[in-house]
Structures are given as C-alpha cells and as structure tokens.
Amino acid sequence: MMKCSYLVSVVFHVAAGCALSADNLTEITRHRGDSVLLPCSCSHLNTKPQKFTWETGRTGHWTEVLNDEHYSGRLQLFNKTSPANLSLLISDLRVEDQGNYRCSTGSQEYRDISLYVNGCELVKKTEVEDVTVFTGESVVLPCVCTDIQDRPQDLKWQFYRNNHAQEIYPKQTEHHRNRVKLVSNNSPGNLSLLISDLTEEDQGDYTCSVQADSRDFRLSVKGRRETSTHWRNTETKPPSEQPQSKTTQSPPASSSTTLQHGKERKM
Ligand SMILES: *[C@@H]1O[C@H](CO)[C@@H](O)[C@H](O)[C@H]1NC(C)=O
Ligand SMILES: *[C@@H]1O[C@H](CO)[C@@H](O)[C@H](O)[C@H]1NC(C)=O
Ligand SMILES: *[C@@H]1O[C@H](CO)[C@@H](O)[C@H](O)[C@H]1NC(C)=O
Ligand SMILES: *[C@@H]1O[C@H](CO)[C@@H](O)[C@H](O)[C@H]1NC(C)=O
Numbered sequence: 211m212m213k214c215s216y217l218v219s220v221v222f223h224v225a226a227g228c229a230l231s232a233d234n235l236t237e238i239t240r241h242r243g244d245s246v247l248l249p250c251s252c253s254h255l256n257t258k259p260q261k262f263t264w265e266t267g268r269t270g271h272w273t274e275v276l277n278d279e280h281y282s283g284r285l286q287l288f289n290k291t292s293p294a295n296l297s298l299l300i301s302d303l304r305v306e307d308q309g310n311y312r313c314s315t316g317s318q319e320y321r322d323i324s325l326y327v328n329g330c331e332l333v334k335k336t337e338v339e340d341v342t343v344f345t346g347e348s349v350v351l352p353c354v355c356t357d358i359q360d361r362p363q364d365l366k367w368q369f370y371r372n373n374h375a376q377e378i379y380p381k382q383t384e385h386h387r388n389r390v391k392l393v394s395n396n397s398p399g400n401l402s403l404l405i406s407d408l409t410e411e412d413q414g415d416y417t418c419s420v421q422a423d424s425r426d427f428r429l430s431v432k433g434r435r436e437t438s439t440h441w442r443n444t445e446t447k448p449p450s451e452q453p454q455s456k457t458t459q460s461p462p463a464s465s466s467t468t469l470q471h472g473k474e475r476k477m
Contacts, residue, residue, distance in 0.1 A: 228252035228259035228294065228315055239326040239422050242360070244303050248323050250296040250313030258293035259315040268309025275311070305329040305363070330355035330362030330399055332423040338415075339427050344435040348406040351427050353418035355399030362420040367403050371414035378416075379403060385411050 231253040240246045252258060264275040275281060275298070286299040296313055308327040314320035333354050343349045355362060367379035369386060378386040389407055394400030401418055413431040417424050 227257045230321055237324045240303050241328050241331055242305055245301040248298045248311050250321055252294035255294045262296050262315045264298050265312045266309050303327045328421040330360040330420045332425050341427055342430045343408050344432050345408055347408055351403045353401040353425050358397045358399040360399040364421050365401055366419050368417045
C-alpha cells in the first residue's frame with residue numbers, strides 16, 4: 211500500500227512538471243554557416259520534463275535530431291546547467307538543415323519552429339541600381355551570391371511597373387516570355403538575368419530575390435541607340451549602309467518615365 215501511494219504521487223508530480231512556455235517565435239531565418247538557437251523551455255524555471263526530444267521534418271518525415279549523425283558535432287543543449295532550458299543550439303548551419311523542428315515533452319506537449327537556411331547571400335543588396343538600355347538590344351542584370359558556388363533556393367526575378375508586380379523568372383510571363391534567361395552555366399550562385407530584344411514595355415523595376423535577400427534595379431529603355439560606329443568604320447562602312455543607324459527613328463514620345471518609386475510597390 212505504502213509503495214503504491216508513493217508511486218502515484220511521483221507520477222502526479224512529474225506530469226505537473228514542465229509546461230512548455232508559450233513561445234510564439236515560429237520562424238527563424240539564418241545563413242549557411244551561422245548558428246541558431248531553437249528556443250524551448252519550461253514556463254517555470256524550477257521545473258523540468260521527465261524527458262524531452264527534438265525532432266525535425268527536414269527530410270519529409272519526423273526524425274530524431276539529437277542522435278542524428280547529420281548534426282554530429284554541431285549540437286548543444288543547455289539542460290545540464292539549467293534543466294528547464296530545453297533550447298537547442300545548432301552550429302555551422304547547412305542548407306539541408308532547413309525544415310521544421312519540434313521540441314516535445316510528450317505527444318500533446320510540443321512547440322514547432324520553422325528554420326530557414328539561406329544558401330545565398332546576395333552581393334550588394336541595399337541600393338537600387340540604375341541601368342539604361344536601348345530598344346532592340348539586350349541587357350544583363352547582375353545578381354550573384356557572395357559565394358559563387360552557393361546554390362540558392364527560391365530564386366525569383368520580378369518585374370514591377372505601374373504598381374503591378376509580375377514574376378518573370380523562373381516563371382516567364384506576359385511580354386517577357388521567351389526573352390529572359392540566366393546567363394551563367396557553371397556557377398550556381400550567378401543569378402544574373404539576360405533580357406533580349408528590349409522594348410519600351412520592359413522599362414520598369416526589377417528585383418532578384420532569394421529567400422530573405424533581394425537586389426533591385428531600375429531599367430530605363432531609350433529609343434534606338436544613335437550609332438557612332440561610323441566614326442570608327444568610315445573607310446569600310448558608310449553610315450548610310452548600316453541598318454542600325456536609321457535616323458528616321460525618332461525617340462518615342464513616352465520617353466519620360468512613369469516608374470513607381472518607393473517601397474510600397476512591393477506588396
Ligand atoms: C506572442 O503572443 C502574445 C500573446 O498572444 C502577444 O501579445 C505577443 O505580441 C506575441 N509576440 C510576437 C512576437 O508575436
Ligand atoms: C538533457 O537532455 C537530454 C535529451 O533529452 C538528455 O539525454 C540528458 O540526460 C539531459 N541532461 C540532463 C542533465 O538532464
Ligand atoms: C537557454 O540557454 C541559452 C544558452 O545559454 C540562452 O541563450 C537562452 O536564453 C536560455 N533560455 C532560457 C529560457 O533561459
Ligand atoms: C555571372 O555571369 C555573367 C555572364 O556569364 C558574367 O558576365 C559575370 O561576370 C558572372 N559573375 C560572376 C561574379 O562570376
């Protein structure tokens with residue numbers, strides 16, 4: 211009898227032990243190579259769980275984190291010094307670490323965190339770059355990861371004009387269809403976009419984005435370039451014989467820009 215009631219009280223005490231604190235931080239973004247602290251703790255610091263686990267859904271199904279070789283040498287717990295602190299520190303993040311993480315003290319008691327690991331940090335990402343081009347020509351809008359071997363996720367090029375945002379790469383839409391492509395073949399971190407056969411309609415703002423990073427361009431498209439090549443080529447090619455140098459081409463009336471400025475264009 212004595213033994214039995216003792217067991218009951220122990221079970222009650224443990225069940226009342228650790229109530230996970232209501233942490234509403236559910237999304238964390240880091241770059242490859244960074245460390246991240248996935249927070250999880252008992253709401254009362256003098257309590258501790260009977261047991262707890264960290265699981266991840268990064269591979270498509272839930273797996274244990276703490277004994278997974280994938281994280282070998284990169285994990286740190288803090289429950290030794292503070293038993294109510296169940297947080298997990300993952301260092302030297304890899305792109306493959308991205309996914310959902312679950313701290314649980316039982317099937318009903320858990321907290322989920324979405325971890326995003328950005329594989330690409332874009333070079334020069336704050337200022338808007340002005341680019342001026344001429345109709346009929348092509349342009350390369352430069353966009354590269356600081357590490358050219360990085361393989362970014364969620365690359366997207368967008369075009370903004372008159373408050374209208376439109377994806378143009380990888381999904382090619384409207385008048386950009388079949389006129390845009392990435393220029394680099396061997397460097398996964400080179401996201402530069404080639405736009406060919408430029409027209410007045412291509413004038414506007416362009417954004418290259420990978421997860422949390424983005425880079426902006428403002429493209430001005432002018433009427434045909436006044437070719438000055440005849441200064442070099444007078445001997446062999448008089449200007450009148452050059453198809454590109456037609457002077458009848460007057461600059462279009464709408465050459466004044468109607469670009470949308472400011473951040474409100476991104477909605
Ligand atoms: C977390 O939730 C509490 C209560 O619902 C709320 O007051 C607080 O603003 C939230 N914090 C964040 C960062 O969302
Ligand atoms: C800390 O948590 C781990 C994982 O649940 C567990 O194996 C370990 O025994 C705990 N350490 C202490 C000191 O409680
Ligand atoms: C848990 O420990 C980590 C590392 O010392 C600390 O940064 C974090 O704030 C602690 N969390 C709580 C709830 O005390
Ligand atoms: C990216 O590719 C373009 C086109 O091949 C090239 O001009 C540019 O130099 C490359 N950028 C880097 C950083 O390698």
